[in-house]
Amino acid sequence: MRQNKKIKFDEDGEIKEISGRIKTSRYGSFASKSKSTRRDYNHDSKQSSRREDKVVSHKPKTVRLDSEDDQNSDDDENHKLSRSDYLKMQMKARTLLVDRKKLPIYKAKNRLIPRIISSKVSIVIGETGSGKSTQVPQFLMKKVNGGIAVTQPRRVAAINLATRVAEEYGCPLGHEVGYSVRFSNVTSKKTKLRYLTDGMLLREMMLDPMMSKYSTIIVDEAHERTILTDLILGFLKGLILGKRKDDSDFRVIVMSATLDAEKFSQFFENAPIYYIEGRLFPVKRLYLQRSADDIIDDMVKAIIQVNQGERTGDILCFLPGQEDIDKVTSLLEKLAPELPKDAPLMVPLPLYAALPPHQQMKVFEKVKPRQRKVILSTNIAETSVTVPGIRYVIDSGLRKVKVWRHELGLSTLLTVPISKASAAQRTGRAGREAPGKCFRLYREKDYLKLCENTEPEILRSEIVSPVLMLKRLNVDDILGWYWIESPGKESLFSALRQLYSLNALSDSGSITSLGQKMVVLPVAPHLASVLIQAKEYGVLDPVVDIVSCLSVDNLLLTPSSEKRDEINIKRRDTCTLGSRYGDLLMLKELYDIYNGFSDVGECKHWCREIGVSYRGFRNVLRIRKQIASYMENIGGRSTHSQSDINDDIDDIDYSKPVDPSLILKSFLKGFITNSAIGMPDRSYRTVTTGDTISIHPSSLLFGKKVDAILYIEHVYTMKGYARNVSAIELEWLQEVAPHLLGSRISIQND
DNA sequence: CTGCATAAA
Numbered sequence: 001m002r003q004n005k006k007i008k009f010d011e012d013g014e015i016k017e018i019s020g021r022i023k024t025s026r027y028g029s030f031a032s033k034s035k036s037t038r039r040d041y042n043h044d045s046k047q048s049s050r051r052e053d054k055v056v057s058h059k060p061k062t063v064r065l066d067s068e069d070d071q072n073s074d075d076d077e078n079h080k081l082s083r084s085d086y087l088k089m090q091m092k093a094r095t096l097l098v099d100r101k102k103l104p105i106y107k108a109k110n111r112l113i114p115r116i117i118s119s120k121v122s123i124v125i126g127e128t129g130s131g132k133s134t135q136v137p138q139f140l141m142k143k144v145n146g147g148i149a150v151t152q153p154r155r156v157a158a159i160n161l162a163t164r165v166a167e168e169y170g171c172p173l174g175h176e177v178g179y180s181v182r183f184s185n186v187t188s189k190k191t192k193l194r195y196l197t198d199g200m201l202l203r204e205m206m207l208d209p210m211m212s213k214y215s216t217i218i219v220d221e222a223h224e225r226t227i228l229t230d231l232i233l234g235f236l237k238g239l240i241l242g243k244r245k246d247d248s249d250f251r252v253i254v255m256s257a258t259l260d261a262e263k264f265s266q267f268f269e270n271a272p273i274y275y276i277e278g279r280l281f282p283v284k285r286l287y288l289q290r291s292a293d294d295i296i297d298d299m300v301k302a303i304i305q306v307n308q309g310e311r312t313g314d315i316l317c318f319l320p321g322q323e324d325i326d327k328v329t330s331l332l333e334k335l336a337p338e339l340p341k342d343a344p345l346m347v348p349l350p351l352y353a354a355l356p357p358h359q360q361m362k363v364f365e366k367v368k369p370r371q372r373k374v375i376l377s378t379n380i381a382e383t384s385v386t387v388p389g390i391r392y393v394i395d396s397g398l399r400k401v402k403v404w405r406h407e408l409g410l411s412t413l414l415t416v417p418i419s420k421a422s423a424a425q426r427t428g429r430a431g432r433e434a435p436g437k438c439f440r441l442y443r444e445k446d447y448l449k450l451c452e453n454t455e456p457e458i459l460r461s462e463i464v465s466p467v468l469m470l471k472r473l474n475v476d477d478i479l480g481w482y483w484i485e486s487p488g489k490e491s492l493f494s495a496l497r498q499l500y501s502l503n504a505l506s507d508s509g510s511i512t513s514l515g516q517k518m519v520v521l522p523v524a525p526h527l528a529s530v531l532i533q534a535k536e537y538g539v540l541d542p543v544v545d546i547v548s549c550l551s552v553d554n555l556l557l558t559p560s561s562e563k564r565d566e567i568n569i570k571r572r573d574t575c576t577l578g579s580r581y582g583d584l585l586m587l588k589e590l591y592d593i594y595n596g597f598s599d600v601g602e603c604k605h606w607c608r609e610i611g612v613s614y615r616g617f618r619n620v621l622r623i624r625k626q627i628a629s630y631m632e633n634i635g636g637r638s639t640h641s642q643s644d645i646n647d648d649i650d651d652i653d654y655s656k657p658v659d660p661s662l663i664l665k666s667f668l669k670g671f672i673t674n675s676a677i678g679m680p681d682r683s684y685r686t687v688t689t690g691d692t693i694s695i696h697p698s699s700l701l702f703g704k705k706v707d708a709i710l711y712i713e714h715v716y717t718m719k720g721y722a723r724n725v726s727a728i729e730l731e732w733l734q735e736v737a738p739h740l741l742g743s744r745i746s747i748q749n750d
Numbered sequence: 751c752t753g754c755a756t757a758a759a
Contacts, residue, residue, distance in 0.1 A: 154757065182759055199758040228758065321755065353756065379755055400755035413754055457757095465759095522759035551759090558753070626759090682751080697752040715754075723754085 081172065093170030100168060103131030104277045112274055113139045120240055121252045121271035123261045127278025128428055132255055133220050134165050137193050141169075141176070145249055146215025148193045151201045153226050154384060155181045162186070162195040169193075182522070183622055198228035205235055206472055206519060215249045222264060223256040223421070224383065225456035225485075231466055234482040235473070237268065258421050260453055267484050281431040283393075287444040295319070295396050296327050298441050302394050303332065303374055306439060308343040313391025313436065314373040316381060318426050320398040320415045325350045325376045326560065332374060344372035351377040351385065354554040357615050363387050382425050386432070393430040393438040395423065397446075402715075403460045406494040409673065409688060410714040411462070419454040423447065456485050463487050464525050467495040468504055471511040472519045502529045502670065517634040522626060523551060530670035531631060537662045540631065542588055546663070548624040549587040550712065550724070555616040558698065567611040572700060574610060581660045582701045582709070582726030584667060588658065591620065664726055665736070668710055672737045675710045676722065677730070684709055684722070687733065696721040708733060 100106060105126065116122045117140070126132035137150050152158040162179035169177050178187035180196040187194055196204075205211065217236060222229055236252050244250045254264045254271075261273045292298045299317060306315055319325050332348035339346075349363050363375050364387065375387055379399050399418050404411045418426070423440070430436030440447065458466070467478060475481050478492050486492075499505045502525055504515030511519070518528035527547050534543035549555055559567045571586065572579050574593070578586025590610070594617045597603035607614040668675065676684040676693050682705055683692050693714065695702050699722070701709070707730050711722035 197758065203759065224757095226757070323753080354754080382756090384756070402755070415755090520759095553757085554754095561753090564753085623759095694751065696754095698754090703751065717753080721753085 089167075089170045089172070093168055096168045100131070100135065103135060104129070104279055105131040105135045108274070108276055109135075109139055112136075112276075113143060115272065115274070116140070116253055117143055117251065119251065119272060121254070121268040123264045123268075123271050123273040124253060124255045124276065125257070125259060125261050125273060126255065126276040127257055127280065128432075129279035130276045132276055133161055134168065136253070136255070137218060138165060138169060140216055141193050144215050144251075147191070147213045148216040148218065149201060149211075149214045150193070150195045150218040150220055151198050151229070151232060152195060153198055153221050153224055153229065155197055156384075157221075158195040158197050159184075165193065165195075183626070198226060198232055201232060202228055202235075202469065203520075205232075206469065209235075209239075209473055210243055211239065216251050216253070218253040218255060220255045221257065222254045223258040223260065223453075225454070225458070227458045227461060227463070227466060230456060230458050230484050231469065233264075233267065233484050237482040238473075240268075258424075258453070260421075263484070267482075280428055281433070281435045283427050283431040283436045283438050285427060286437065286439050287447065288441050289443065291443055291446065292396075292441045295398065295441065296324055296331075299324075299328050299394065299396060300331050300335070302439055302441060303328075303346070304335070304339065306392050306394065306437075307346050307372060307374070308340070310392055310437065312344070312372070313434070314375065314387070314389045315392045315394060316375045316377060316387060316390045316429055317394040317396070318381070318399075319376060319378065319396050320400045321378060322350075322352050322354060322558070324396075325352060325378065328376050344370050346374045347371050348374045348376060351375055351381055351387075353378070353380055354558060356557065356613060360385075381429065382422065386429075388433065390429055390432065391434060391436045393426055393436070395426045395438060395440050397423065397440060397442040397450075401460070404462045404491075405716075406462070406491045408716075409494075410716050410720065412716040417442075417446075417450055419451045420447070421453045423450065458483075458487050459485060461487075462495070463491060464495045464498050467492065468499055468511070468515060468519050468525050471499070471505060471509075471515065474510075476509070498673075499525060501672075502526065504529070520634065521630055522623075523547060526670040527551075528670075530667050531627070533669040534663070534666040535631065537666055539659060539662045539666060542658045542663055543666050544624055544627050544631065545591050545620075546584050546587050548620045548627060549591055551623050551627075552613075552616045552619045555587075555613055555620065556698070557611045557613055559611045563611070567609075568700075570610050575700065577658075577660060578700050580727065581664065583699050583724045584664065584712075584726045585660055586700050588663070591617070661729075661732070664710065664728055665732055667712075667726065668728060668732055668736050671710055671712065672733075674712065674714060674722075675708060675728065675733060677708045677733075678706055686714075687737070691720060693720045693722050695725050696723045698723065699725040701725045701727060 105112075112124075113136075116124075116136070124132055124136065133150070137148055140148055150158075150161070152161065158179050158181050162177055163173055166173040166175070166177040171177060173179075174186040174188055175190055177193045178191040178195075179185075180187055180194055180200050182197070182200065201217075211217065219229060219232055219236070222233065233254070240250075240252065252268070254268070256264065265271050265273050288298070299319065303315060303317060317328070319328065329348045329350045332346055336346040336348070347367050351360060351363050363373065363385075367373055373389070375381065375390075377385075381387060395418075397418055398415055399422070400413060400415050402411050402413050427438040430438050470478055470481060478496065479486070479489060496505065496509070499515065500509075502518070504512060504518050504525060506512050514529075514532065517532060518525050521528040521531065523531070527550065531540070531543060531547060534540045575586040575589040578589055590612060593606070594603065594612075597606065604614050607617070673688050676686045678684055684694065685691065686693050693711075695704070695709065696715075704727075706727040708728045709722060710726045710728045712724035713722070715721050715723060
């Protein structure tokens with residue numbers, strides 16, 4: 001194995017040397033299998049490059065994404081069409097029809113649609129590019145009475161599909177075809193076909209369990225098996241067997257991209273399965289001949305090899321997390337200019353969710369000729385972000401996954417091998433526009449050992465919120481419910497216990513009026529209970545601010561290692577309450593400062609300096625508005641609210657000092673079990689199990705010693721960490737939960 | 751004493 005020898009350059013760390021040797025060993029480390037993942041359909045046709053769900057390439061058209069208000073365009077007078085506009089749309093629709101007719105699904109239309117209409121449940125398997133998400137709903141529009149709902153796991157997908165289908169149909173978005181996602185409802189009375197997120201449909205179910213406005217519900221991307229999709233499937237089964245059993249004008253269609261349709265079919269009592277071919281180009285798969293030892297090193301080597309050995313086309317690399325991505329990015333930045341000039345200059349581009357939006361957008365920008373984009377991505381590029389122009393995929397075969405341990409009451413973040421289905425999905429990313437190649441940084445025999453499918457989310461998550469939803473729909477027998485996959489007795493009981501201790505469930509196990517309020521709030525039940533408690537303490541306003549901050553992911557950016565200390569110091573200097581009381585109060589302070597800016601430029605500058613997301617805070621404002629209005633709706637006004645003095649809820653008196661102890665006590669009410677007591681040896685022990693827990697380095701309280709702490713999240717990585725930590729007093733614990741103490745106090749006295 | 755994958759209401 002002469003070639004194999006050449007790839008073993010781990011011993012010398014000299015970077016230049018590596019590049020020199022790689023040049024001669026053209027994919028020596030890969031065993032070519034020359035198998036294509038998917039069959040190849042008419043890729044000689046030019047038009048075939050249009051794909052069903054080029055989610056991101058449609059982005060410029062999705063103006064609505066940033067629309068601020070949640071206005072329902074119910075007023076038909078609002079969008080009177082001029083005759084010429086209407087004709088233009090019809091013309092456009094007619095030209096689009098030419099392309100539509102080339103989609104694989106078009107051929108099956110006449111056989112498929114009547115069968116779907118006449119059966120209660122159908123399973124439609126359509127691989128990427130089949131056109132199922134855009135075409136099946138349109139075909140049904142003309143044939144069925146009542147509304148059609150199509151659910152999507154992601155907002156952008158719902159918006160882009162609706163935008164596309166409205167064009168094809170020839171109507172303005174929001175007329176016959178519309179969409180409904182959080183903060184943006186573009187539908188009207190005449191809307192017949194509605195694309196919505198899973199979460200949106202579930203909300204509708206909470207409000208109208210009969211789903212009376214729909215005759216047809218299409219659950220798309222069911223193979224992803226998100227918690228929300230699983231819940232929808234269970235509820236729909238209940239509907240079909242229950243209240244809408246005899247409704248001949250009600251049907252469910254489950255759409256999936258992978259071949260594991262049997263499970264869905266069995267779940268729905270052997271519903272018929274229909275297969276529609278996809279339209280991906282062939283992708284050649286190549287495996288590493290040895291097993292990878294250092295994934296970062298192997299990734300860098302493979303990237304350089306592909307860049308020097310392969311023709312034009314961008315490279316997409318899958319790595320488990322931010323840390324690996326940043327390392328590879330900076331290595332490539334140093335290496336790229338030094339490499340032989342006969343290969344394109346590599347432009348490394350990181351891609352992960354925590355990246356600020358403007359940096360994420362860079363993957364869509366064009367590079368100069370003789371340059372090649374190398375995108376280093378987490379799983380985000382597997383489904384959520386589609387980058388055009390990718391011809392080569394390099395797959396580490398790894399991903400990070402959060403696993404909830406109900407028996408320990410904490411979650412762990414693990415790096416694990418992906419499934420075969422996931423490997424296929426990653427591979428397919430190279431075949432969207434032309435034939436491609438996928439370099440897998442693992443051996444074929446390791447590939448064969450992978451699980452067929454990724455474990456459904458519901459099996460490894462905390463399910464407090466799902467169980468509360470079931471209770472809202474009056475499900476008595478939680479264990480025997482229509483779980484497509486049951487999370488298990490232990491996990492269910494743990495959720496029931498937590499809901500009970502939050503007073504969301506009564507002694508008999510049915511939902512309480514408090515639980516009814518909690519289920520409609522767009523936050524986890526624990527936080528919902530905090531909000532309700534805050535109202536009683538008269539600190540609703542500041543707590544809504546803080547909860548809104550907690551609802552936005554990546555509001556606090558994780559700074560690069562060089563800037564880390566600098567930003568931490570800045571945060572401590574800026575937030576006096578935060579330094580004393582912890583991260584919850586810090587969020588409140590940051591929020592107030594953010595709102596104090598009159599100049600946008602200054603505000604953005606400040607955000608960068610202190611390591612927070614400008615866009616994130618804009619989302620905080622939207623969420624704050626939504627939560628505040630829900631809180632108004634569910635309970636009337638509280639008797640001794642601070643805002644009594646101010647009648648206008650939008651006009652908060654910032655001069656009034658907030659009371660940190662009442663704020664923190666509100667949080668303690670929802671997170672009693674997430675508290676720990678300081679030990680003499682500077683460690684902390686949880687009140688529930690007595691396990692040691694450390695304050696996460698991202699916390700303002702990191703390195704501080706306080707009597708007791710309250711934390712929003714407990715994660716186990718290298719060790720047990722408390723994330724988002726606040727300082728509390730021992731008396732508060734005794735006040736709120738005396739039963740949890742006692743034994744722990746004695747440890748401290750020892 | 752030192753660091754989180756993704757998505758949704």
